[in-house]
Every structure is written in structure tokens, then in C-alpha cells.
Amino acid sequence: MSQTIKLKKGFDLNLAGKAENKTIEVTQPDTFALKPTDFNGLNRPKLVVKEGDNVKAGSPVFFERNEEDILYTSPVSGEIVEIKRGEKRKVLEIKILADKQVEFEKFKSYAASEISGVSKEDALDQLKKSGGWTNIIQRPYGIVANPADSPKAIFISAFDSSPLAPDYNYVLQGQEQYFQAGLDILKKFTTGTVHLNVDANAEVSQIFSNAKNVQLNKISGPHPAGNVGVQIHHLDPMSKGEIAWTVSPVGVAIIGKLFIEGVYDTSRLVALTGSQMKERGYAKMYAGASLNKLSMEGDNNRVISGNVLTGEGVGAEGYLGNYHNQVTAIPEGKYEEFLGWILPSTKKLSFHKAFGMLTFLNGKKEFEVDTNTHGEERNFVISGAFEEVMPMDILPTYLFKAILAEDYDDMEALGIYEVIEEDVALCEFIDISKNPLQEILREGIDLIKEG
Known part of the structure; x- marks a missing residue:
């Protein structure tokens, strides 16, 4: 029922830069990337391709060693031109030089x-x-x-x-x-x-x-x-x-x-948003598309695959995340404020009335935000604010502390099975202690999953 x-x-x-309901023509980028890091819990990818191989959209690229029959496949057709690795040879990106016309593997x-x-x-x-x-x-x-x-x-x-x-x-x-x-x-x-x-x-x-x-x-x-x-x-x-x-x-x-249709087609209309995006609307893009064909205002921007709360800062030369349907561009905030973080302002978007109280008088004003955190990381301050933005019967402050203490019993009792990063993103945004709460939560989830 x-x-x-x-x-x-x-x-x-309420941010400035919402996408208009119109479709924008964007040139298909030359390169795409399939990133194992887009898939939470994927720890041991096993490649089935090497540099120089040709693939189609839907061709297998890697699999998880513990789940060999679930294939992670290419979003487009083309040539594998680079396999980027990090520490301990961890696979970070498989880059594909795309064909002008995408060819698909055929399924029933x-x-x-x-x-x-x-x-x-x-x-x-x-x-x-x-x-x-x-x-x-x-x-x-x-x-x-x-x-x-x-x-x-x-x-x-x-x-x-x-x-x-x-x-x-x-x-x-x-x-x-x-x-x-x-x-x-x-x-x-x-x-x-x-x-x-x-x-x-x-x-x-x-x-x-x-x-x-x-x-x-x-x-x-x-x-x-x-x-x-x-x-x-x-x-x-x-x-x-x-x-x-x-x-x-x-x-x-x-x-x-x-x-x-019998094809694995990852194309979707992606919202191009943010105050620094030159033209805001929707563009047809495949998963893993390079963002270097998008036009931004100025050069000092944070280009985010996803939204400002949970997205990944990938830069203008980065790639669209596998699960993202949005790209956001906002200004970088590399400047210092003398007492700026505590002075009331009509320009700051803040949940805390003490810091941004004048913003609450502006009704539905759209705010242009940048990446400045208006403060630095400090010890946990218990304010009770987290509970005001989290509509779940969970005590987030105590959950975060249980994770930091690696207290498995308390993590379970405090609701870690019910949340992932996006569910605590607002807590991170309003946190006056500037703690990386989404990162802390993922560490706790990994502990519980592996424990």
C-alpha cells in the first residue's frame, strides 16, 4: 500500500547555477575512464585488458577477484591507451581513446x-x-x-x-x-x-x-x-x-x-550546474566521459563530478563518475578571512543562525558559494545540530565517535547499517569542527563489513 x-x-x-530544462550540444571527448574507485568495496580488481587492446561498449575490462562473474565493462568503444596505477600498483583508472562512433557488444x-x-x-x-x-x-x-x-x-x-x-x-x-x-x-x-x-x-x-x-x-x-x-x-x-x-x-x-535493445548503453543526460558553468542545461554524456569539453567561467574553479555535498573534485581534465548524473563548477576559495567566519553576512549560506543569520532574512535567495570552509579542522564540538538535519532515528555524533574508537558494538547499535556517505553529507556541511565525516563513516562501514 x-x-x-x-x-x-x-x-x-539554495545555490545559484541550476540547470535549465534544455539539452546542450557538447562535443564528445576523446578519452573516457573506467575507475575502480567509483565502486565502493571493490578492493581487488583483476584486469582482463592491457594497453593497446580494443574494446566495445559493454566489453569486460576488469572483475572483482571475489566475484569473478560480475564484469565491469567499458562505457564506450575504442583503444585502451593507459592503465593508471597508484601505491602498491593499485588500479586507479583505465583510460580509453574513444571511437568517433560508439560500437556496442550485442546481448540478447x-x-x-x-x-x-x-x-x-x-x-x-x-x-x-x-x-x-x-x-x-x-x-x-x-x-x-x-x-x-x-x-x-x-x-x-x-x-x-x-x-x-x-x-x-x-x-x-x-x-x-x-x-x-x-x-x-x-x-x-x-x-x-x-x-x-x-x-x-x-x-x-x-x-x-x-x-x-x-x-x-x-x-x-x-x-x-x-x-x-x-x-x-x-x-x-x-x-x-x-x-x-x-x-x-x-x-x-x-x-x-x-x-x-540488447546493448549496455551508459549514456544519460547530465545536468551541467554551478555558478561557474558557462551554459547550464543538460548534455548527453557516457559514464566516464572526460570533462575537458565543458566551458567554464574563468580558470580558478572546482569542477565536481556530482553535487557539492557528495561529489568528487576531479578538475577540468577529470572524468564523470560512473554513478553521477551531474557536473558542478564553483569557484575555488583559496583566501583567508580575518574573523570572516564569525561575522554575520548576507552572502554566506549557513545553517547556523549565529554565523549566517542574515541569510535567513533573504527568503529564497540563491547563493553563490565557493570551496572555502570558513574555518579549520578542530576537535569535535557537540552542538546538537547534526540531529536537526538528519531525519533518521540515529545519533550521528555518537556514531562518528564510535567509529573513531572502533567500537563495533556501538557502531551497530547506533545505526551504521542504515547509512552511507550521502546520508551524513549535511552533517559534514554544517559541522563547525570541519571534520571529514563522510570519510569517517566509510572507514566505519569498511570496519563493520570486514569484521
């Missing part, structure tokens, strides 16, 4: 009416061989799902409440057939409910409202209302030993296209 959830806790970052295709008749075994085999399985993320831990597990439910958040987030109604227009096929394939892997969650305060596209074989839930409230982890917490909370799967709306459509 559909549910309506109204959230009060949270904080919306089905008519839309045949999808319901595809067996679970055949669906699993095609997903694992094509790279499509990597779109399915497991909770807890936020890692690529284990095909041997049977999730209690599957959750899809059809809206993103992050700063300058893409509009999925626009991103997925015209992909109704692929989206429904993806839902039908996913339903084969659970005896539970497939939850499709929409924004209760916005117009809902027919691609979501007409979706079949799902439970359509309405969620309202400030960010992080669009986070699938927050939605799981209120719809069907996680307990120790339970497993749920999550898939992004774009991932659902990619899976559906894999079965309808």
Missing part, C-alpha cells in the same frame, strides 16, 4: 511484451556479463549487490533533493519503455516490494506515475528527503542481517534498455 512520508528535519542549499534483446517471460536466471546472466549488474547497490554498506542474496525490497528514489540536482522528469523523458522494462527485470530478484518514491511537492512525470509492479510512495521535506537511505528508514527500516537493494532511476532505464 502506498505511503506518504512528511519530513521536517533537513536543510536545503526482447520485445517489451516478452520481458515478463524472461527467467530470473537469464536476466541475472545478462546483467552480470554486460556490466548492468553494477547499477544495483546493496544496503547496508552501499556496495555493488551480491547476486546470491535475496533482498527484502528494492528502493528507487525518483527525485534528488541535493543542491542543483538533475530533474529526473526531464532526464528520463521518452524512456518510458526502458524504465518499465527495468522495473520488470528488477522485480524478478525479490519477493518483496519494489518501492518507487516521488516528490510529494512536485509534478510527477507519467514515467513514474504510470509505472507498474511498484509501490508508489510520496515523500516531502527538505534535503535529504531525496536520499534513498532516508526513504528506506521511514518505509521499511534496516535491521542487522537484512539486505535491501537500491537503483537510481537512470540505472533502471539502463537495465531496461539492455534487455529491449
